[in-house]
Amino acid sequence: MDFVPHTEEERARMLEAIGVGSTEELFQDIPPELRPKSWNLPQPLSEFEVRRRLEAMADLNAHDLTCFLGAGFYDHYSPAAVDAILRRGEFYTAYTPYQAEVSQGTLQAIYEYQTAIARLTGMDVSNASMYDGGTAMFEAAMMAVRKTKKTKLLICTSLNPIYRVMLRSYTANLHLDLVEADLTKTEDLQKALDDKTAAVILQNPDFFGRIHDLSEHAAQAKAQKAMVIMNTNPLALAVTKTPGEMGADIAVGEGQVLGLPLSFGGPYLGYMATTKKLMRSLPGRIAGRTVDHDGKVGYCLTLQTREQHIRREKASSNICSNQSLCAVGALVFMSLMGKQGMVDLARMNMAKAAYAKKRLLAIESVENVDDGPFFNEFRIKLPIDARKAVSMMIDKGIAPGFPLGRYYPDQPNNLLVAVTEKRTKEEIGYLAEGLEAVL
Structure with missing residues (x-):
């Protein structure tokens, strides 16, 4: 069966409309070395042959180190129960719970995940998860910029370098001033702070594994009317001082450590929690618990600030997405533990x-x-x-x-x-x- 949806006549009309004579001419700006060398695909194989070929390719990876x-x-x-529960059809095939009346299980799971993250971080409220830790960091930075109406982001050099690269990539076309400095000492932070600082971005434990008490850092930033964003390892929060206890405005991080396998880099989830005061500035969505007209407990989406849900100019983000399956996995892990x-x-x-x-x-x-x-x-x-x-x-x-x-x-x-x-x-x-x- 041919999966190309257009006829030769339709393709010719489209090429004429954009002013080129052929498909080859359409792609002539691509350097020859970047073009496919050949479309000569191998002959079709049986299921057994495909499986054996793919297993042989997978064995080329250093997976036994x-x-x-x-x-x-x-x-x-990752306990076996995490994977077993995630593979249940009601979780594995569930999508965005737009219709609350038929999505009660998914909504409850998200609500319980939010509750666990809020308790773990010591914050008031969590959203329904993000793509990953790096995009959660970017979203937190944008929250601070919107809320403070300032343009400087003060970033500690002991923040994960991958996140620092992501911050610069996502903000490349924005008029923001990203300043990186070693902020582990409060006197260095005090020198770097000014009245243009929208947020101070810190990590604990930091990229080198060191544990810090950032309470004084948070107090200094707030004295300058800057917000405090803390990236934390959620497993470490079981034994360290929480972002809430240290005075953070926003807590973010990577949730992979909560029962998710490495999987060659994903999928993972980013968690994001904040104070009640900033709740309406959160990107993404929040699931809430309520009661219906009969007094029965029910769940619904109580905050939806993506551009798919509200007027574009009012949206807090157009990239954030809830990693529901990964978030449920993290919830199962935390519940088991x-x-x-x-x-x-x-x-x-x-x-x-x-x-x-x-x-x-x-x-x-x-x-x-x-x-x-x-x-x-x-x-x-x-x-x-x-x-x-x-x-x-x-x-x-x-x-x-x-x-x-x-x-x-x-x-x-x-x-x-x-x-x-x-x-x-x-x-x-x-x-x-x-x-x-x-x-």
Whole structure:
């Protein structure tokens, strides 16, 4: 069956209307090296042959490495129940719950997810999730710009570099001033703040895994009438001071650590929570609980600020979307773990990371970079380029961490090591022994 919907005559009329003589002429601005070399597709295969071919291609990926990589995305364990519940038809096939009367299950799940995120972050209200952590960060920045009517965003250099690139990409055509500085010390923040600052953007634990109490930072920013945006690891929030406790206006982050597999980079979800005062400025949607005329509990969308729902000029965003399936997965994970389970899991991550750091610093040529508390990630300094060390360790079947020189040119020898609950004492031992051997 031909899936091309237009006849030759229709294509000819369209080409004539736009003023070109042929399809080839239409695409002549594309450099020859970027054009397809050939449309000679392979002959059709049976299901078995396709499956075998794809499995062979998948096996080319290094999927059997012992993983100590982090840098914003982590190799956590996802209980089997998460996947089992997500694959139920009522969740797996559900779309945007526009019709509340036939979407009660989806709406309740979103409502429960929002409640869990609000409690975890210490904020008043959460929206129904975002694309991912980076777009949630951008949306938070735009919230601050709209609310304060200021144009300067003060960004800490210990914010995830991927998010910093995304912020610059999304705001490239806007008249905003993005200033990056090391804001870990309050005196440095005080120097950088001015009356044009719309928001101060911070991360805790930061990109290097360090845990900070940002309460004074938040107070300084608010004294300058700037908003405070905090990016946080939701698992770390089980044991650290929450954005709400520290005085943040908006809390955002990546929800992948809440039961979602790495999956070669997605799909994930971004969480976003704020204060009651700023609730109506949230992008996306909020599911709410109410009662019907018979007094029965029901759920509905109580806030919808996307341009699909309201007048375009009133919309808070035209890119945000609720990652419902991923949000339900995160909710299932948090429900399975429970309050104490989240605390126990976070402490296990911290304990294993502390043990790994002790083992690695016992290597004579390895140096400590940071003192003070950290979550499940830390920096060490190697006597050689970290990228070279990583390459040699990959050959040993271990991904030892993230070479920071990729994002921080002044740290070519620094390695960022992440340790989750999945890493065993034996695997940490292999990491230490293997790294000592290659050094």
